[in-house]
Amino acid sequence: MKVVKFGGSSLATGQQVNKVINIIKADPDRRVVVTSAPGKRFAGDIKVTDLLIQYATQVQQGTDFQPTVTAISDRYQEISDYFELPAATLTLIQQKLTALATTSFSDDDHLMAAFKAHGELLNAILLAAVLNQQGIPAKFIDPRTAGILVTGHPNDADVLPATYANLAQLHPQDTRLVFPGFFGYTPAGEIYTFARGGSDITGAILSRGLNADLYENFTDVDAIYAANNHVVDHPAVIQKMSYREMRELSYAGFSVFQDEAIIPAVQGQVPVNVKNTNNPSAPGTLIVPSQFVFNPASPITGIASSNRFSALYLHRYLLNKEVGFTLKLLEIFRRYNISYEHMPSGIDDLTIIFDRSKLDSATIKALCNDVRQTLAPDYLEWIDDYAIIMVVGEGIAHNIGTIGKVIDSLTEHNIAIHMINQGASRISIMLGVQSKDADNAVRRIYQTFFQPSEVTNQ
Structure with a gap:
């Protein structure tokens, strides 16, 4: 039935x-x-x-x-x-x-x-x-x-x-x-x-x-395509994909x-x-x-991007040694009834990524002021010029070197990567780039995995 x-x-x-x-x-x-x-x-x-x-x-x-x-x-x-x-x-x-x-x-x-x-x-x-x-x-x-x-x-x-x-x-x-x-x-x-x-x-x-x-x-x-056809000309049809792949791609803009x-x-x-x-x-x-997804023909099933994100960047020396810093930050978010999307970090740096569509200018200003007063970071910056690209495929977990090819496809064309993250499931690679670079980044990654002869001939 x-x-x-x-x-x-x-x-x-x-x-x-x-x-x-x-x-x-x-x-x-x-x-x-x-x-x-x-x-x-x-x-x-x-x-x-x-x-x-x-x-x-x-x-x-x-x-x-x-x-x-x-x-x-x-x-x-x-x-x-x-x-x-x-x-x-x-x-x-x-x-x-x-x-x-x-x-x-x-x-x-x-x-x-x-x-x-x-x-x-x-x-x-x-x-x-x-x-x-x-x-x-x-x-x-x-x-x-x-x-x-x-x-x-x-x-x-x-x-x-x-x-x-x-x-x-x-x-x-x-x-x-x-x-x-x-x-x-x-x-x-x-x-x-x-x-x-x-x-x-x-x-x-x-x-x-x-x-x-x-x-x-x-x-x-006719089908779901490996990339947005407004960004990539005549993208490949996805014949079969997993639920997990669909959800990851939908998050970043598959419509x-x-x-x-x-x-x-x-x-x-x-x-x-x-x-x-x-x-x-x-x-x-x-x-x-x-x-039910076996032996994907390509490690990559699809690529999607969205410009709906913003980021809060914090820098503070010895951040990794300060107990309770992240807890204080999360308590601030709770007071403003704000959820965050991702939180990549380094030893002295922390970036919190938000869905910009859920925030207004007044809330952003008040939030940043509260973070400054409560946590006293050495440097704080709100970044509106932020896009997230999702590179998704069940085959990523089984193909060594995929993440390197993704990075090379961008750096070879002077596209700066502001954030990179691979989930524990290893079926997706998340990249943060400037909004102006998002479409070009999708095209370059697509060419690398779906049109390798064109990349070689460039």
Whole structure:
């Protein structure tokens, strides 16, 4: 049995939904379908989720929301008209959409979560109706009925373990089950949405809970590539990679999955196949448990970079002999409710790397002042011009000299390395460089491992 998730671009128009229908028809093992909200139809278009956020904001502010409701309804009407569905389906969608404005919520966060979730919910209702109209027996499944239970924040939910026991009671057989992605219900019956990659998370939860043989994630790309195709021309396709590799690469900018989205599938040992709705015959990329990755053709599977980082650099003589220095630093971070990403150190130096998107200028200024007063470093510097590059591959641990080749590929082209770290798993090499050098660094590393003849001829 397969769980199949379709992204927003795959469900944006009637023509795209027709491709989805053909994909579901093509494989009888595709028993469980997860929907996203309709995405962009063309450049400059607005996603339905963004329209729902606009709708929610207008309700909160007491301004005219009717044009927004009409715009949302029109998106579903367009798909309904394409398949010539009975009017009753769209009437139900319009009723649920309109009812949101008069529903009471405990606060604005709960209101926003419920509004956002309706993009997926209404699309699942619509897709189930289309499947039935096309002669494919299908049933819309509300996450509440299925027992997808969550906790946490209304707009950043965490799945509860009881969910998996609840899902184990479902037995998809002759009828396709159509689930809306992106949200679940608290034990009190409130809608909470997952964070980024929300529909991917739902697909992963269902894959684990239903003990699926495969989780197929249909997007708008043929596969996952060894590097960003906006940085490297025509990068190599990754045919197979491990969960560990995927997570390491996602952390540094791979955009196919948000780095935590497939953790439930990882926990359930369910392989994930990334495929293209617009080219479903392409094999895509298979993401598998690490024990199923044997003899990689290259020690490197992929290279990713991100400029979202900043660093705090401290220098103090005899730092390595001072007991409690790092503890004092961590206590400062706790006071500011700040988490750090990495902390490479030397005998007199310490660099703390942060996700810059989680910090504002006022917090950074106050943090640096507090560190100066509490720890009295000989030198302190906040560095915004910082990028992290992840070089990832299960084969790194089994190929001596890989790290040397990575370093040589940069130093030979005058790219300064500010930090280097290899994790205990030995499947990734982390490099810190200036932001301006990040793209060139990715290209040079890629050439070394994937285009060695070009490097030799330069």
